[in-house]
Amino acid sequence: MTSGKNSLPVEVQKLIIAFSSLPGIGPKTAQRLSYFVLSQNKEETLKLAEALKEVKENLGYCKTCCFITSDKDSENCGYCYEKESEQICVVENVIDAITIEMSGIHKGSFHVLHGAISPMNGIGPEKLKVEELMKRLNRGETKEIILATNPTLEGEATGMYLNKIISENYKNIKLTRLARGLASGTDLEYSDFNTLSNAFQNRTSID
Amino acid sequence: MKTPNKHLKGIITRCTNYKESDRIFTLISDDGIMKFIARGAKKPSSKLSGHIEPLNYVALYYRPSKSLNSVSQVESIHSFLEIKKEYNLILKAQYMMELAESLFSENDDNSSILSLLINTLRNIHNSKIPTLDILIFEFELLKHQGFGISIFDCTNCDKELERSDHYFSSNVGGFYCTTCFESKRLLDQSVKVTVGQQLILRTIARKNYKDLISLNLSEKEISNCRKLIQNSIRDIIGVQLKTVKFSDL
Incomplete structure (x- = not known):
C-alpha cells in the first residue's frame, strides 16, 4: 500500500487541488475543506456545487460598465440603464463599487477596471478595462469622472494614467478623485508622511 | 521563552492583502530579502497602514518566526513622495x-x-x-x-x-x-x-x-x-x- 497523499482516491486529490487554487487557501486548509465536504451530506454538497456552477454559467461582466451582470450577452446591464451616465465613478474592483453603492453617496454609474496598474506583477493598462471606459466616454454623455482607485501605489499609478489619457483626449470632461488625508479614528502621531502631506494639501477652511 | 523583537531598516518592494485585514510585504534590507506579515494593517485605524506601502523606506520592529515574521512597529524614514x-x-x-x-x-x-x-x-x-x-x-x-x-x-x-x-x-x-x-x-x-x-x-x-x-x-x-x-x-x-x-x- 502506498502512503501519503498519493494513496488518497483521485477524486479527493482533485478536490484538494481545486480548493488550493482559491486565494488564501493553502494545501493544509484545502485538505481540511475536502474532508469536510466528504463528511457533509450529499444535499448540502450538491447545493454548493450548483451555486458554483450557476455563478459561472449565468453571470458575466457587463460590456459597458464591467460590473457583474446576468445579461452577459447584452450591451448594457440593468444597472447601466438605471444609473445616470453623466457621472462615472471609476473603481478597481467590483467589491469597491458595492461598498460605495451601499453608502448611498454616489448617484451616478460605475466603471470597474478589474485591477490596477502593477508593473511588479506584469499588469499594465492594456490588461485593465480602460478601452471599455474610453468607448463609454466617446458617447459624449459623461460630464464628470470620479477616480476612486485605492490610495495605494498601484491605485495612484492607475489614477495618474487615467488622468493623463482622459485629460488629453476629453477636454470637456471634469476629472476628480476621492480626497486623500487622515481617516476617521486614526492617530495623528502614527500617520505616515504621505497621508500627512495629503491632509495638509487638501486642508479645508472651517466655516 | 518569547523571542525578543528585532530591528531592521529597508525598502518595501511588494505588498499583498491577506485574509480580512492583514498585509504581507517584502522588504529589501541589509540582511537580504525578507517577508513580513502586518496584522490588521488594512484597517483604517491601524498604526501600520500608511507605512506599509511599496516604495517606502521604513524602520521596523518584528518578532522572528519560523514562518512569516510579524511586525509590531513600522515607521517611515523616507516615502519618496516626489x-x-x-x-x-x-x-x-x-x-x-x-x-x-x-x-x-x-x-x-x-x-x-x-x-x-x-x-x-x-x-x-x-x-x-x-x-x-x-x-x-x-x-x-x-x-x-x-x-x-x-x-x-x-x-x-x-x-x-x-x-x-x-x-x-x-x-x-x-x-x-x-x-x-x-x-x-x-x-x-x-x-x-x-x-x-x-x-x-x-x-x-x-x-x-x-x-x-x-x-x-x-x-x-x-x-x-x-x-x-x-x-x-x-x-x-x-x-x-x-x-x-x-x-x-
Missing part, C-alpha cells in the same frame, strides 16, 4: 526595486546596494534624464554583484580596445576586439556598439557622472546602452524582469 506624484517615475522606481530584488544576495552584506538604490530613488525626480540615472544604477548594481561589464579590454584576449565600433556579447558580459570577433565569428550572439555608446559606458565606469551631462546625450543613445545592460541582466538572472517594459515609458 516619485509617487509622477506616473513615469513610479514605473521606473518599480523597475529598480525589482532589479535590486533579483540581484540581492541572501547571506552577504547588501548595505551598499541598498544605499545605491536609496540614493538613486532620492535623486531621480530632480534628474533631467531619469533613464540615465537608471542606466548608472543598472551598471553599478551589476558591478557590485560581481557581474561587472568589461568595457576597456577585449573579453577574449585582454587587449585594450581601440577607439572604434566593437561587438558586445551579453553572454560573456563584455566586448570583443575586431581580431577576436572575426576569428570567432560570433555575429549572431553579439551586438554592434558604436563609439558614442562605448563612451557613455566608459564615462559611467570611471564614475565621471558630471561629464555625462556635457556629452549632450540623446534618449536614444541611453536607451541603446540600457538594452545592452538589460540583455546582460536577463542572461544573469535567467528571466526577463516584469517591469522592464514599463521602465522606458
Whole structure:
C-alpha cells in the first residue's frame, strides 16, 4: 500500500487541488475543506456545487460598465440603464463599487477596471478595462469622472494614467478623485508622511 | 521563552492583502530579502497602514518566526513622495526595486546596494534624464554583484580596445576586439556598439557622472546602452524582469 497523499482516491486529490487554487487557501486548509465536504451530506454538497456552477454559467461582466451582470450577452446591464451616465465613478474592483453603492453617496454609474496598474506583477493598462471606459466616454454623455482607485501605489499609478489619457483626449470632461488625508479614528502621531502631506494639501477652511 | 523583537531598516518592494485585514510585504534590507506579515494593517485605524506601502523606506520592529515574521512597529524614514506624484517615475522606481530584488544576495552584506538604490530613488525626480540615472544604477548594481561589464579590454584576449565600433556579447558580459570577433565569428550572439555608446559606458565606469551631462546625450543613445545592460541582466538572472517594459515609458 502506498502512503501519503498519493494513496488518497483521485477524486479527493482533485478536490484538494481545486480548493488550493482559491486565494488564501493553502494545501493544509484545502485538505481540511475536502474532508469536510466528504463528511457533509450529499444535499448540502450538491447545493454548493450548483451555486458554483450557476455563478459561472449565468453571470458575466457587463460590456459597458464591467460590473457583474446576468445579461452577459447584452450591451448594457440593468444597472447601466438605471444609473445616470453623466457621472462615472471609476473603481478597481467590483467589491469597491458595492461598498460605495451601499453608502448611498454616489448617484451616478460605475466603471470597474478589474485591477490596477502593477508593473511588479506584469499588469499594465492594456490588461485593465480602460478601452471599455474610453468607448463609454466617446458617447459624449459623461460630464464628470470620479477616480476612486485605492490610495495605494498601484491605485495612484492607475489614477495618474487615467488622468493623463482622459485629460488629453476629453477636454470637456471634469476629472476628480476621492480626497486623500487622515481617516476617521486614526492617530495623528502614527500617520505616515504621505497621508500627512495629503491632509495638509487638501486642508479645508472651517466655516 | 518569547523571542525578543528585532530591528531592521529597508525598502518595501511588494505588498499583498491577506485574509480580512492583514498585509504581507517584502522588504529589501541589509540582511537580504525578507517577508513580513502586518496584522490588521488594512484597517483604517491601524498604526501600520500608511507605512506599509511599496516604495517606502521604513524602520521596523518584528518578532522572528519560523514562518512569516510579524511586525509590531513600522515607521517611515523616507516615502519618496516626489516619485509617487509622477506616473513615469513610479514605473521606473518599480523597475529598480525589482532589479535590486533579483540581484540581492541572501547571506552577504547588501548595505551598499541598498544605499545605491536609496540614493538613486532620492535623486531621480530632480534628474533631467531619469533613464540615465537608471542606466548608472543598472551598471553599478551589476558591478557590485560581481557581474561587472568589461568595457576597456577585449573579453577574449585582454587587449585594450581601440577607439572604434566593437561587438558586445551579453553572454560573456563584455566586448570583443575586431581580431577576436572575426576569428570567432560570433555575429549572431553579439551586438554592434558604436563609439558614442562605448563612451557613455566608459564615462559611467570611471564614475565621471558630471561629464555625462556635457556629452549632450540623446534618449536614444541611453536607451541603446540600457538594452545592452538589460540583455546582460536577463542572461544573469535567467528571466526577463516584469517591469522592464514599463521602465522606458
